[in-house]
Amino acid sequence: MSDQFTTLEGLDASIEKARSGAVALATKVKELRAKIRDRLISSGTDKQARELRSQLAELSADQAFSEEHLAALHERRAAIAAEAEAARAKAERRAKADAFKALIAKRNVAAVAAEKAAAELGQAARDMSAATTEIRLSAATVGLKPNVVDQDEIRYGVEESLYQAGCSWLFADKPRFRFDAQGKLMTSIEGRMSRSGADILAMLPRED
Secondary structure, three states, X not given: OOHHHOOHHHHHHHHHHHHHHHHHXXXXXXXXXXXXXXXXXXXXXXXXXXXXXXXHHHHHHHHHHHHHHHHHHHHXXXXXXXXXXXXXXXXXXXXXXXXXXXXXXXXXXXXXXXHHHHHHHHHHHHXXXXXXXXXXXXXXXXXXXXXXXXXXXXXXXXXXXXXXXXXHHHOOOOXXXXXXXXXXXXXXXXXXXXXXXXXXXXXXXXOO
16 A cells, blocks of 8 residues: 555645545536526426436536545544554653663662672771771880770761762761861861871871
């Protein structure tokens, strides 16, 4: 079947052509009826009036067929339009489903990254804790007291780093702040350890 009857564009063209033909036939029928009426009035039921009547019957049949043809084209167009709409709706549903599946996949990727980051954070925290213990045990060897470092600093720093990284929902209250000697806010784990290390080094006895 050609595009003339399988696409909306083709059917629209066919419908317009059929409509024009139907209008032309209707005009001819109207004109012929007027001729028949005039002939009957002027000459009665003579031969020419009968011939005109026969022509009218043929035109009327053509007109009826034309109207059926136009109705069939409209019916076909409605069916094609319904199929097109169903296909469009199906494609839209599929696109939405694909987009939704992509969101699930995106979240899964983020979960893998979070799992890796959590493992790395846990290992780093354990390393910091072990180093802090070693510092406390070794403090006396450089003339310092064991309490020169505090294990809680690790927890406070990790909490604040998580808070600043967008994980505030993990905490009922905002983590504790710490300020350095100049009153500068220093709360992240990196800042806390850096400042703490600098403070400890500053306490070491100076060599002459």
